[in-house]
Amino acid sequence: MGVRTDQKAATRERVLEAARDLFNEVGYDETTIRAIAERAGVSVGSVFTTFASKAEVLSHVMNHRLAELYAELDRVAPLLRGGTADKLCSIFAIHYEFETRRVKLFLAHIAASYNPNNDPGVTPYGRNPRLSQMLLDVLEEGVRKGEVRGDLDLRLIIDTLKASYAWNYRMAAAAGGNMPAAEMSAVMDKQIAVIAEGWKPR
Amino acid sequence: MSFVSVNIESATDSPVKLTRRALAKQRTRERVLAAARSLFSERGYEGATIRDIAQAAGMSTGAVFASFADKSELFEEILTADYEVIYAQMTQASRNAKTVDEALLGLFGVAYGFHVEQLPLLRASIAVSWTRSEAAERRARGDIKHLFLLIADALQRAIDQGQLKKDIDVKLLAEMSWDVYVANYRRAVYDGWSVEALLARLSDQLKVIFAGARA
Numbered sequence: 001m002g003v004r005t006d007q008k009a010a011t012r013e014r015v016l017e018a019a020r021d022l023f024n025e026v027g028y029d030e031t032t033i034r035a036i037a038e039r040a041g042v043s044v045g046s047v048f049t050t051f052a053s054k055a056e057v058l059s060h061v062m063n064h065r066l067a068e069l070y071a072e073l074d075r076v077a078p079l080l081r082g083g084t085a086d087k088l089c090s091i092f093a094i095h096y097e098f099e100t101r102r103v104k105l106f107l108a109h110i111a112a113s114y115n116p117n118n119d120p121g122v123t124p125y126g127r128n129p130r131l132s133q134m135l136l137d138v139l140e141e142g143v144r145k146g147e148v149r150g151d152l153d154l155r156l157i158i159d160t161l162k163a164s165y166a167w168n169y170r171m172a173a174a175a176g177g178n179m180p181a182a183e184m185s186a187v188m189d190k191q192i193a194v195i196a197e198g199w200k201p202r
Numbered sequence: 203m204s205f206v207s208v209n210i211e212s213a214t215d216s217p218v219k220l221t222r223r224a225l226a227k228q229r230t231r232e233r234v235l236a237a238a239r240s241l242f243s244e245r246g247y248e249g250a251t252i253r254d255i256a257q258a259a260g261m262s263t264g265a266v267f268a269s270f271a272d273k274s275e276l277f278e279e280i281l282t283a284d285y286e287v288i289y290a291q292m293t294q295a296s297r298n299a300k301t302v303d304e305a306l307l308g309l310f311g312v313a314y315g316f317h318v319e320q321l322p323l324l325r326a327s328i329a330v331s332w333t334r335s336e337a338a339e340r341r342a343r344g345d346i347k348h349l350f351l352l353i354a355d356a357l358q359r360a361i362d363q364g365q366l367k368k369d370i371d372v373k374l375l376a377e378m379s380w381d382v383y384v385a386n387y388r389r390a391v392y393d394g395w396s397v398e399a400l401l402a403r404l405s406d407q408l409k410v411i412f413a414g415a416r417a
Contacts, residue, residue: 029248111332115246116322124392160410163385173332174339198413
């Protein structure tokens with residue numbers, strides 16, 4: 001890589017880091033591109049040469065974070081023990097644990113993905129192929145072990161689990177961001193148990 | 203509300219004038235609400251300022267503030283009015299149903315039909331719901347509570363009629379039904395799903411949720 005490309009990558013990193021912290025500390029709507037540039041120590045113009053809009057900055061921040069989360073999960077996944085439902089509980093608990101570290105950032109991401117005047121560069125909330133794949137692996141293993149019936153549409157089960165997972169963040173929103181991850185996981189565990197009751201072989 | 207009592211006390215003096223004033227006030231409110239509805243749909247909640255709304259309604263910002271305390275009150279008034287329109291229909295759809303699946307698909311179907319028609323406003327309201335103030339959250343929860351009771355009511359009837367097991371956690375199942383219902387709006391927003399497609403998916407998701415709860 002040339003010096004120019006190196007510099008560009010460094011600017012990008014600094015902008016994303018500054019944006020991540022500002023979105024979480026003062027809120028997404030309250031954060032201006034100027035404030036991001038200031039904290040990153042770069043010019044407003046160089047933020048705009050890298051990103052088309054604030055919404056795009058947010059999308060990149062979130063993708064960056066997901067990469068971190070999945071690096072963590074890849075380490076943990078082989079160590080998960082217990083039955084199918086237990087494993088699913090653990091995977092979601094890790095997600096809640098991770099996202100509640102910067103919960104306002106996460107809530108801002110959800111809010112922004114529903115904003116009616118979004119530009120096309122925004123990743124919609126809930127499109128998370130890595131999570132879906134991880135859940136599918138666990139459920140397929142459950143089928144092989146005879147814990148989960150073989151005649152079910154596993155993707156539909158995943159879709160239903162993810163809906164509950166995603167909307168449990170309403171608890172954090174309602175509490176103004178002060179919601180321990182453990183409380184959200186506890187609700188998720190009960191929801192998983194409800195669905196697991198239906199997938200048992202009979 | 204003060205003009206009501208003034209009107210009664212001075213009915214013999216100038217009832218026409220006061221009624222006119224009340225009417226004018228009512229018309230101003232309606233004009234503001236209509237302008238706000240279209241701007242919130244177009245630009246989202248944050249993107250529409252009171253100044254824009256006043257301008258679109260053809261009046262001063264002061265005149266808007268005479269009717270509404272702030273932007274969040276204005277936005278809530280729009281949502282509450284919509285909610286009142288569909289709540290009665292949702293109740294009706296649920297009560298007319300024979301099975302729990304029919305009841306839930308009936309009541310959520312009313313909501314899908316209504317909101318998919320005005321998707322941009324729904325998007326703005328979902329966006330706001332994630333980051334609003336605690337006071338606004340408390341006020342909004344009143345409406346949601348009624349909807350939850352409607353769902354819980356349908357589940358309780360299904361238990362009484364022997365469709366669902368007696369020991370199920372009604373509140374938890376009602377919440378999960380709600381979760382899949384709202385989560386599906388993402389498909390309408392990003393993938394252009396129709397009401398029929400949403401209902402077909404919802405029907406499958408409800409089967410997943412209730413599979414272990416059937417009597």
